Amino acid sequence: MWYRFIDIADWFGEVSERYKVMREFNKAAKYAFISGQALTLLQAKTTLGDSNYKHSFSKWLSGGFRIKALSGKSLPKNDLIEIGRIVLDNEPLVRKLIALGWDTLEVHDDKGFQGVKFPLKEHANIGGFLN
Numbered sequence: 001m002w003y004r005f006i007d008i009a010d011w012f013g014e015v016s017e018r019y020k021v022m023r024e025f026n027k028a029a030k031y032a033f034i035s036g037q038a039l040t041l042l043q044a045k046t047t048l049g050d051s052n053y054k055h056s057f058s059k060w061l062s063g064g065f066r067i068k069a070l071s072g073k074s075l076p077k078n079d080l081i082e083i084g085r086i087v088l089d090n091e092p093l094v095r096k097l098i099a100l101g102w103d104t105l106e107v108h109d110d111k112g113f114q115g116v117k118f119p120l121k122e123h124a125n126i127g128g129f130l131n
Contacts, residue, residue: 018100022046022065041070042083049104053119059101065120066106074112081116083107088123095124 025044032038049063069075069083084107087093097105098120108115 014100018046018059018102021096021100040075040083043068043070046102047104047106049102049106050117050119053103053117053121055098055103055121057098057101058103063101063103064106064117065097065102065104066108069107069109071109072111073109074114075109077114077116080107080109080114084116084118088118088120091123091125094120095126098124098126 022044026042029038029042029044033041044065044067046062047064047066048061049058049065054063067083067087069080084105087105103120105118105120106115107117
């Protein structure tokens with residue numbers, strides 16, 4: 001019976017850590033925008049993700065880490081890719097996202113219909129253990 005309690009406690013702890021990462025990302029993005037370091041306010045949330053990008057740590061129905069650029073206009077695809085590169089070039093962050101169950105990085109603007117997505121496992125330099 002106690003093993004079930006431990007499983008539940010682990011699950012809530014992981015959900016809490018995922019929420020904390022998202023909250024910290026949003027807080028840092030807001031600070032960068034207010035201080036003028038970033039031209040666009042970014043906001044992160046969890047989405048379904050792409051089932052083609054799943055790995056052994058993926059969370060069911062919540063594998064996507066979506067960043068929305070709140071620019072008030074449609075952004076060109078190369079700007080969305082550039083925003084994604086900021087995250088993907090931070091290997092410790094990518095590894096943390098993977099360890100917490102995210103498998104897809106999505107970047108969208110708030111007005112257009114264009115978006116880009118990246119498989120996180122291809123940017124963690126882990127050596128193929130997540131296939």
